[in-house]
Amino acid sequence: MEANTNLLTIYEVLLSKYNNQNWWPADTPFEVIIGAILTQNVSWINVEKAIKNLKDEDILEPEKLHKKEVDEIAPLIRSSRFYNEKAKKIKNFMNFFFDEYNGNLSNMSREDLVILRQKLLGIKGIGEETVDSILLYACNKPIFVVDAYTKRIFSRYGFAKDTASYQDIQKFFMENLPQDTELYNDFHAQIVHLGKNICKTLPQCNICPVREINDKIKCRYYSEKR
Numbered sequence: 196m197e198a199n200t201n202l203l204t205i206y207e208v209l210l211s212k213y214n215n216q217n218w219w220p221a222d223t224p225f226e227v228i229i230g231a232i233l234t235q236n237v238s239w240i241n242v243e244k245a246i247k248n249l250k251d252e253d254i255l256e257p258e259k260l261h262k263k264e265v266d267e268i269a270p271l272i273r274s275s276r277f278y279n280e281k282a283k284k285i286k287n288f289m290n291f292f293f294d295e296y297n298g299n300l301s302n303m304s305r306e307d308l309v310i311l312r313q314k315l316l317g318i319k320g321i322g323e324e325t326v327d328s329i330l331l332y333a334c335n336k337p338i339f340v341v342d343a344y345t346k347r348i349f350s351r352y353g354f355a356k357d358t359a360s361y362q363d364i365q366k367f368f369m370e371n372l373p374q375d376t377e378l379y380n381d382f383h384a385q386i387v388h389l390g391k392n393i394c395k396t397l398p399q400c401n402i403c404p405v406r407e408i409n410d411k412i413k414c415r416y417y418s419e420k421r
């Protein structure tokens with residue numbers, strides 16, 4: 196199977212159907228980082244409320260947020276669930292950000308991808324999906340973000356085993372796509388769109404644009420259920 200061609204073709208079909216998703220939905224790269232931390236295990240609508248509260252308090256800027264304590268941040272992000280833990284994670288990130296890069300995103304983005312990824316993974320409470328979202332959407336680094344939608348769609352499609360790890364799936368995408376930040380950016384966004392709206396827990400294969408692109412590129416789940 197020519198995975199390279201297949202993955203790109205799947206992306207192109209999604210792009211032509213849904214248009215560029217223009218991710219990440221944020222006003223600044225710093226807002227992307229805070230949104231990436233807040234969105235763990237919660238829907239985006241709840242993150243938006245937390246982001247709005249931080250903006251209304253005028254603290255969604257590195258210098259200002261760095262000065263806030265966990266107990267000052269927590270009530271403002273209550274809508275994002277697990278808000279005490281998330282306030283600690285934000286505080287952990289802010290301390291790292293100022294210790295390592297003086298709170299300057301350009302400094303952080305200039306860091307080598309592999310080194311920066313390792314450093315970010317060292318922050319307590321920040322996992323791979325969050326780190327890769329920060330790297331891709333805030334720092335413009337070419338790294339593919341994997342989430343539950345990616346795993347579900349591409350295991351149904353036949354590209355990944357149900358037991359595949361985050362690293363397995365990320366490696367599959369990155370080895371079979373050109374190293375292209377814009378492509379990684381919008382492909383992940385298209386996957387989220389498909390997973391949220393079509394390839395849901397109960398998939399709506401009858402309206403799925405990638406169910407059968409041609410004789411060679413078709414969804415295994417759809418083919419077997421027909």
Ligand code: SF4
Nearest residue numbers: 394400403406414417
């Ligand atoms: S055809 Fe069905 S199972 Fe396959 S990707 Fe589309 S919605 Fe998901």
